[in-house]
Amino acid sequence: MKRVIVCYKWVRDGADIRVDERTRTLNLDKAKWMLNEFDRNAIEAGVQVKAATGCELIGITAGARTENSAKDALSRGLDALCYLDDPLMERADSRTTSKVLAGMVEKMGGADLVICSEASDDEFAQQTSARLAALLGYASVTYVQGIEVSGEVLKLGRKLEDGIEDVEVEGAAVISVVPDINDPPMPGIRQILGAKKKPSTALSLAEIGLTGEQAEPQLRTESVLAPEVRRKKVQLSAGGASAADAVRSLVQHLVSDGVL
Numbered sequence: 001m002k003r004v005i006v007c008y009k010w011v012r013d014g015a016d017i018r019v020d021e022r023t024r025t026l027n028l029d030k031a032k033w034m035l036n037e038f039d040r041n042a043i044e045a046g047v048q049v050k051a052a053t054g055c056e057l058i059g060i061t062a063g064a065r066t067e068n069s070a071k072d073a074l075s076r077g078l079d080a081l082c083y084l085d086d087p088l089m090e091r092a093d094s095r096t097t098s099k100v101l102a103g104m105v106e107k108m109g110g111a112d113l114v115i116c117s118e119a120s121d122d123e124f125a126q127q128t129s130a131r132l133a134a135l136l137g138y139a140s141v142t143y144v145q146g147i148e149v150s151g152e153v154l155k156l157g158r159k160l161e162d163g164i165e166d167v168e169v170e171g172a173a174v175i176s177v178v179p180d181i182n183d184p185p186m187p188g189i190r191q192i193l194g195a196k197k198k199p200s201t202a203l204s205l206a207e208i209g210l211t212g213e214q215a216e217p218q219l220r221t222e223s224v225l226a227p228e229v230r231r232k233k234v235q236l237s238a239g240g241a242s243a244a245d246a247v248r249s250l251v252q253h254l255v256s257d258g259v260l
Helices: 037-053 066-074 086-092 093-109 129-137 187-196 243-256
Strands: 003-007 011-012 033-035 056-063 080-085 113-117 139-151 153-160 163-170 173-177 200-203
Touching: 003 037, 003 129, 011 066, 011 093, 037 056, 037 113, 037 139, 037 173, 056 066, 056 086, 056 093, 056 243, 066 187, 080 093, 080 139, 086 093, 093 129, 113 129, 129 139, 139 163, 153 173, 173 243, 187 243
Parallel strands: 003 056, 003 113, 056 080, 080 200, 113 173, 139 173
Antiparallel strands: 011 033, 139 153, 153 163
């Protein structure tokens, strides 16, 4: 195995997103950007494959403000980084993202293995890895919990609801890994400083053979609203009711609401 590519996404930190209680709209003004939580597991999976095989490990990302992701991503064990930064990608759906990532992989000369995470923190569509495999013509394996490389064969464990499915793949593949495949470590000072010396290459849509029209998403988001929470404000102990009466009243309310 000579080259492994890890796909990751640069997303808004959900902890910084605020909700306007009057309009239920999201305020992103103070939301910092961060490496997608699930993709940290994907990068660490790549690092472990590199340790076992000595392969070249490259990270790729496509989105908005992706240049700012370089230090964090490279400090986690990648050898190099290739990023595409285009405002159009802020509206990207899974189709657009997969098409752009496929173009980036092909521009780099392909890979023996492409690792994706299960999903992104923001969309959680769980479509990119399968779409990417179809576009590249690679084998596709999802929900991977374990990776073992034996010569030219990938031995993978897929996490299912009722157990683990063992899969063997020979040839190029795109896999998506689940979060419990590993526990990614926090980069230390040495890794953070070393990230500055690693190569980071920018690509444009034109360089991967796409026009802005070809990268236009098929899905359009009309609005994003926070869920509306309404409380009944039922006081069970009103009028000095005893604890037993309050419990009976609670059970009656739960039954009438279909909870019990």
